[in-house]
Amino acid sequence: MKPGQKVEIKLDAFGGRKFEGHLDSFSPASGAQFSLLPPDNATGNFTKVVQRIPVKVVFDAESIKGYESRIAPGMSATVNVELK
Known part of the structure; x- marks a missing residue:
């Protein structure tokens, strides 16, 4: 996807109204990056x-x-999103 x-x-x-x-813009990073308390996935399992x-x-x-x-x-x- 891209802006525009x-x-x-x-x-x-x-209801069915369309x-x-x-698309105007994207955030520069995921929500977890800007989160006050980002999730800690330090289990070592690389999931x-x-x-x-x-x-x-x-x-x-x-x-x-x-x-x-x-x-x-x-x-x-x-x-x-209309992908072309």
């Missing part, structure tokens, strides 16, 4: 630990017309 790629956004609160947007990289997605203004005041931080969303 188109995305389709579905918010649970609005919004459009794009892979799942890491999440925060991604910023921006809604296209035309796509959210009429929904601007109803969309809020923390809403559950499903985002599909």
Whole structure:
């Protein structure tokens, strides 16, 4: 994935309504790197630990017309990235 790629956004609160947007940016490191108390995996077993990289997605203004005041931080969303 890279900044600028188109995305389709579905918010649970609005049923089947699809919004459009794009990938804006990525965090420079995983959430564990910036965590106040990062996980300690010092067991010596070298097990892979799942890491999440925060991604910023921006809604296209035309796509959210009429929904601007109803969309809020923390809403559950499903985002599909158009890979090309």
